[in-house]
Amino acid sequence: MREVLVIGGGVAGLQAAVFTAKAGVDTLVLSGDEPLVCRTDQIQNLITRERITGDEIIETGGERVRSLGGEIRDTTVTTLEREDTPGPFTATTDTGETHTGEYAVVATANEFDFLEPLRDELEFVSGRDGEFTMDRHIETDEANRATDNVFVAGLANTWEYQTSVAIGDGAKAAVNLISDKRDEAYIDHDW
Numbered sequence: 001m002r003e004v005l006v007i008g009g010g011v012a013g014l015q016a017a018v019f020t021a022k023a024g025v026d027t028l029v030l031s032g033d034e035p036l037v038c039r040t041d042q043i044q045n046l047i048t049r050e051r052i053t054g055d056e057i058i059e060t061g062g063e064r065v066r067s068l069g070g071e072i073r074d075t076t077v078t079t080l081e082r083e084d085t086p087g088p089f090t091a092t093t094d095t096g097e098t099h100t101g102e103y104a105v106v107a108t109a110n111e112f113d114f115l116e117p118l119r120d121e122l123e124f125v126s127g128r129d130g131e132f133t134m135d136r137h138i139e140t141d142e143a144n145r146a147t148d149n150v151f152v153a154g155l156a157n158t159w160e161y162q163t164s165v166a167i168g169d170g171a172k173a174a175v176n177l178i179s180d181k182r183d184e185a186y187i188d189h190d191w
Contacts, residue, residue, distance in 0.1 A: 001088060001100040001101060001102065002026050002027065002028045002099060002100065002101040002102070003020075003025045003026040003027065003101065003102050003103060003181070004017075004020045004025055004026065004027045004028070004101055004102070004103045004104070004105060004177065005028055005030060005080075005089060005091050005099055005100075005101035005103070005104045005105070006020070006027060006028065006029040006030065006104075006105045006107060007030050007077045007080065007091065007104060007105065007106050007107060007108055007114070008029075008030075008031060008105075008106065008107035008108040008109075008154070008156070009029050009030075009031020009032075009058070009062070009072060010031075010058070010107060010108075010109070010154060010166065011057055011058070011061065011154065011163055011166045011167050011170065012107040012153040012154025012155070012156075012157075012166040012167065012169050012170035012173075013029055013031065013105065013107030013108075013153065013154065013170060014029065014058065014061035014062060014064075014065055014170070015061070015153075015166075015167045015168075015170030015171050015174070016105045016107060016151075016153050016170040016171070016173050016174040016177075017029045017065045017070045017072075017105075017174075018061070018064050018065055018068060018070075018171075018174075019170075019171055019174030019175060019178065019188065020070070020105075020174050020177065020178060021065055021068035021069050021070035022068045022188065023174075023178050023186065023188065024069075025178060025181065026069075027065070027069075027070040027071070028070070028071050028072075028073065028099055028101065029065060029070060029071065029072040029073070030073055030075055030076075030077050030091060030093065030099065031072060031073070031074060031075075032074065032075050032076025032077070032093075032094065033076060033111075039054060041053045041054070043057070043163050045162060045163065046163065046167075054163075057163070073093075073097075073099075075093040075094060075095050075097060076093060076094040077091045077092070077093055077114045078092050078093060078094050078113075078114055079091070079092040079114050079116070079117060080092075080104060080106075080114050080115055080117065080118060081117035081118065082117075082118070085121065085147070085148050086148035086149050088100050088101060088102055089101050089102075089103075089104050089149070091104075102149065102181075103149045103150070103151070103177055103181065104149065104150050104151070105150075105151045105152070105153060105170075105173055105174065105177065106138060106146070106150065106151070106152045106153070106156050107152070107153045107154045107156055107170060107173075108154075108155075108156050109154065109155040109156065112124070112136070112138070112156070115138075118147070118150070121146075121147040121148075121150070122138055122139075122146055122147060122150070123138070123139040123146075124136045124137065124138060124139065125137050125138075125139050137152075137155070137156060137157055137158060138152045138156050138157060140152050140157055143172075143176035143179075143180075144157060144169065144172055144173035144176055145176065145180070149180075151173040151174075151176060151177045152173065153166070153169045153170040153172070153173040153174075154166040154169050154170060157169055157173075175188070
């Protein structure tokens with residue numbers, strides 16, 4: 001059993017996985033479809049670079065997760081379920097694999113059919129109208145928590161279709177997940 005299953009390998013999911021893996025939390029990222037950011041060849045709204053491609057962000061993010069001990073699998077989650085709340089989750093993938101985890105971070109964009117077994121625990125809100133927005137989002141509290149042991153990040157959580165927003169949202173979800181898990185405020189300062 002893993003401590004954290006991150007569902008979605010875009011910028012929000014990878015950023016969440018960087019934080020959890022760096023904190024020593026056993027992390028598995030399940031990423032099937034190409035992240036939306038890969039469609040962008042000139043991201044200009046990040047403070048670290050004048051321009052960067054979405055592919056570069058995903059490649060370096062994946063390398064960072066792995067260097068910190070996290071694992072990434074190229075597979076799509078078809079079902080996320082649990083028998084009891086707040087019991088462990090079982091993620092079933094399109095290849096028939098199953099993975100269990102104590103916590104889940106949902107960081108996918110607009111595709112929530114895999115969450116059907118958790119429908120009684122989750123609430124959805126309508127997205128904003130616009131060319132680059134999602135139809136709906138998972139409602140969360142101020143800590144990105146949707147229900148017991150489920151945190152949500154990126155376009156699953158918010159309509160703001162910006163790479164920097166998704167990165168920050170992934171970090172926020174992970175910090176709050178680690179804080180919940182340890183029952184104390186998690187603070188990560190690089191020295």
